[in-house]
Amino acid sequence: MQPDAAERIGEVKDHGGSLGNARLLFPHAPEPWIDLSTGINPHSYPLFDLPATAFTRLPEPDLVTDLCGVAARAYLAPGPQNVVAAPGTQILLPYVMSLVRPGRAKVLGPTYAEHARAARLAGHAVEEVESFDALADADLAVVVNPNNPDGRIVPRVELLRLAEQLRQRGGLLIVDEAFMDVGPAGESIAGDADRRGLVVLRSLGKFFGLAGVRLGFALAEPRIAAALASQLGPWAVSGPALEIALRALGDLEWHESMRGRLADESARLDALFARFGITISGGTSLYRFFQTPDTEALFGSLGERGILLRRFAWNLQALRCGLPADEAGWRRLEDGLAAWSAAKSPGTLKEIVS
Incomplete structure (x- = not known):
């Protein structure tokens, strides 16, 4: 690749979840690591025995059609004709x-x-902009809703207004709803996917805790959906991914139960950080976002104990923290926060943990 092309495209950034990088930063940290640097559900959809044909045969087109129908119902999209399945939203x-x-x-x-x-x-x-109104004169506008990492929500009515403004000028609004499974359902724009000038992205990996399955969806008017499917070509989604997604997306009872569990656990995480003087300022029930002047000390102190948070180059005081997977993880996080707090204020440890 020519240097100018490489500079134009840019390097792939670290998005969290790299235990290889964590081990380089903290070579003496205890194993196993507790990776809280992602927004992936630690309580994944239960795996099950897959039919051998999922591995031995090319995926049947009928299964893809079925999956698009199940996804349309799960996301409240107009219909399967509006849904494109892909091997991860990243590919789309x-x-x-x-x-x-x-x-x-x-x-x-x-x-x-x-x-x-x-x-x-x-x-x-x-151009990255911090004001929603600044998107109005774009040819292509992108909104992540809920936003990663701070959980910001743009109301559906504002997104529809922007999509219409862009459509009139031949533009396009892309709304990434990777975390809308745990967002306010009324603000989802998936049900408006029939509108021109709009593409909505959804992901299986976050809410279902199945990031390794690599499955995502684009929701759009049928003409655009067909064009995207044509570009992806046949057999874009693997047989195992199809079988898993059909079961997971169709299990509406699990969806509701998990939303309640995540809400309870995110409230527990907020309370834990509050005990150590940290106020959560945003996020979703899959991850919490906060800012503190002690970011580097906290990130390093937890890292030395094998607990990985997510930090950001654009804000050196910001951190994102996901949910521990089990009680052992919760205890390690609590102990790590207590040790950090004690090092910062040695005389207050007994008061904090009592």
Whole structure:
């Protein structure tokens, strides 16, 4: 690759979840690591025995059709004709960014870095903006809703207004709802996927705790959905992913039960941090976001104890923390916070943990 092309595309950023990097930073940390750096549900959808044909045969087109129908019902999209299944939302990004001619792309940030990188891959001049109103003159606008990492919500009515503004000028609004499974359902724009000038992205990996399955969806008007499916080609989604997603997306009882569990555990996490003087300022029930002037000390202190949080180059006082998977993880996090607090204020440890 030529240097100028490499600079235009940009490097893939660290998005959290890299235990290899964590071990390099903290070579003496105890194992196993507790990875709280992602927003992935630690209580994954229960795995089950897959039919041998999921591995030995090419995926049947009928299964893909069935999956699109199940996804449409789960996400309250207009219908299966509006749904495209792909091997991860990440794969969809360059295709979706190429739905409009290269122009001005604006990403409402700070947020997940891959949207901007994918837009550059598609030839757009990319700008990250902090004001929703600043998206209005873009050719391509990207909103993550709920936002990662701070959980910001843009109301559905505002998104629809922006989509119409962009459509009238031949533009496109992309709304990434990777975390909407735990967001306010009334603000989801998935049910509006029939509208022109709009593409909605959904992901299986976050809420279902199945990131390794690599399955995502684009929801769009049928013409756009068909074009994206054509670009992906046949057998884009693996047989095992199809079988797992059909079961998981269709299990509405599990969805509701898990939403309640995550809400309880995120409240528990808020209370734990509050005991040590940290106020949560945002996030979702899958991850919590906060800012503290002691970021480096806290990140390092927990890292030395084998507990990984997510930090950000754009805000050196910000951290994101996911949910521990079990009681042992909760105890290690509590002990780690107590040790950090004691090192900061040695005389207050007994008072804090009592």
